[in-house]
Amino acid sequence: MTNYFDLSGQTAIVTGCSTGLGVQMANALASQGANIVALARRKQLIDEVAADIASKHNVKAIGVACDITDTAAVEAAVQTVMDEFGRIDILINNAGTGAVAPAEDITDAQFENEMQIDLFGTFRMAREVAKQAMIPVGYGRIINIASMYGLVGNKIAPASPYHAAKGGVVNLTRALASEWGDKGITVNAICPGYFYTPLTQETLDSDFFQQYAKQMIPEARYGKEGELDSAAIFLAAPASTYVNGVILPVDGGYTAM
Structure with missing residues (x-):
């Protein structure tokens, strides 16, 4: 029987892989045999994540500390991965942040920070991984984690910098897919809906937000742990x-309404 999702022997970098969705997707890829690089700023957390993944899935996993707003740090991190594994087959650009405030109160610094992490950070990682690892061998899978808020506005949680940055990630995905498609590299984006993460827990637990979700999400609930995994595996697959x-x-139908 053909396993269309076999990732054995491949190497995957997952950014923002210290907590939350990044850790879930890293485990998903490891479950299909991929070796994992957990990349984030907090060294202790990513080392713990890597050790747990290696133990659970019998793959090689390491933590690489990197601030994706620093070009030199990104270049060095990718070189570290190449030195360790000799290949990078999959990149999941998951690192992100989110400033929530009325647009009229958002500061330049908040807007700049959002762009530096969510949009420019995604580009820095994609650029360096493509340059060092994927273009030379004519193969790669880049998966950018945008957001349903990159596709629509919202009235419940004002977050204009986040909308702008994630909208940028959506069209950056199309641009890179167009540019690198004939180099054997696919570039796709996942736009998650409401999932619990350390950034969203307090908001999603509030009574008013839960009532809003029941009205606005066709499935009338938030995303559960693991419900991004199949999308990540599908887009990462050689097939x-x-x-x-x-x-x-991946939003329970939110953007269908």
Whole structure:
């Protein structure tokens, strides 16, 4: 029987892989045999994540500390991975942040920070991984984690910098897919809906937000742990050769309304 999702022997970098969705997706790829690089700023956390993944899935996993707003740090981190594994087959650009405030109160610093992490950080990682690892061998899978808020506005939680940055990630995905498609590299984006993370826990637990979710999400609930995994595995798979430039909402139908 053909396993269309076998990632054995491949190396995957997952950014923002110290907590939350990044850790979940790293475990998902490891469950299919991929070796994992957990990349984030907090060294102790990513080392713990890597050790847990290696133990659970019998793959090689390491933590690499990196601030994706620092170009030199990104270049060095990618070189570290190449020195360790000799290849990078999959990149999941998951690192992100989110400033929530009325647009009229958002500061320049907040807007700049959002762009530096969510948009420019995604580009820095994609650029360096493509340059060092993927273009030379004519193969790669880049998966950018945008947001359903990169596709629509919202009235419940004002977050204009986040909308702008994630909207940028959506069209950056299309641009890179167009540019690198003939180099054997596919570039796609996942647009998650409401999932529990350390950044969203307090908001999603509030009574008013839960009532809003029941009205606005066709499935009438938040995303559960693991419900991004199949999308990540699908887009990372060698068999998904002709899937390129796709923007895939995983949002319980939120953006269908």
